[in-house]
Amino acid sequence: MKEKIFLPPPALAQALAQRESLRVIDTIADNGPYHSRRAFLDDYRDMVNTMKVFVYPCSPRDPFSHIFLPTSSAPSGNYASEAYFKKALAESGMVTDDPSQADLFFMPFSITRLRNDPKVGVGRMPAFVRDYVKNISHRWPYWNRTGGSDHFYVACHSIGKVALEKAQHVRLNAIQVVCSSNYYVQGFIPHKDVAMPQIWPRSESFREIKTIEQRKVLAFFAGGSNSPVRANVVRTWRNDTQIHAYPSRIQGSYAEALLRSKFCLHVKGYEVNTARLGDAFFYGCVPVVIANYYDLPFSSVLNWKSFSVVVTTANIPKLKAILSGISREDYSQMHRLVLDARRHFQWHAPPREYDAFYMVMYQLWLRRHVVRYPLH
Incomplete structure (x- = not known):
């Protein structure tokens, strides 16, 4: 009889990895690379344990489902951060089906996929985004109650500025999670928007570092x-x-x-x-x-x-x-x-404690509304 080998379920393995990550960061001398390590750790744990995001749904049968749904393949290319975020969010446990529990609302359109879609492209992208926001504001009550200020979208490609040319209220009100975080150029508002790192995807672990x-x-x-x-x-x-x-x-x-x-x-x-x-x-x-x-x-x-x-x-x-x-x-x-x-x-799917996904989510956590808006 072949000996059975016990392999921990993915959730347990992830929990063990997260516990180890917590231990490592908690042993960093003084404040390390942080403004305040202790303040960050305390607030971070609160975020991980309580933050919830409602993702506007999209049917797999929708002709533009590839624009909205996470990719099944490993993200690739220079703008992979956009796809990694969406995959990591879906596997993070932070998504809720109950909008009344949501701290933030995610509009999951992909700027990179809109740019590369032959039916949309750069020229039709502004109208696509405008019509999408108009659609969710008519079908759902959540955009209108805050003017979109508790909504966010993710864009790593700099063409994201063009995407909002016909939806200026989105640029001004919603949280933009962008790689091109240039506060000199009109469009990015530092205290409202979130800077996301542009990271080339790698399958290998950290390289051995030279002295x-x-x-x-x-x-x-x-x-x-x-x-x-x-x-x-x-x-x-x-x-x-x-x-x-x-x-x-x-x-x-x-x-x-x-x-x-x-x-x-x-x-x-x-x-x-x-x-x-x-x-x-x-x-x-x-x-x-x-x-x-x-x-x-x-x-x-x-x-x-x-x-x-x-x-x-x-x-x-x-x-x-x-x-x-x-x-x-x-x-x-x-x-x-x-x-x-x-x-x-570094990006991971599913995400790992303190990786790029959780750090982006922490920036969003800091921007969540203090006042919870009633749904009626």
């Missing part, structure tokens, strides 16, 4: 010169021996370039969002943000000054002096905090 001594390159950047800021970085530093800046893909391993660099540059392209912040955390590289007016992800929780360097575009010529002026002791501290914070910059 500080193994990181011989001062700073690294590679990417298309699709903005004056990137062009300036490459023009200024492309021939430098300590800062390696490339105008396109590098020859060789991009991962190894990140692993052997002390600092990794997050440089504004067409928009402020790129996946390079996620890359920096994944490979244990201290991020350098060169993007004016960027509302950094999870800034209400994470003390970005403790583990990153923010450089205005005007100071690009001073970049080497700024980075070289950081002492070994200070860099060591920043590097340690990057490793403490990087669990917040």
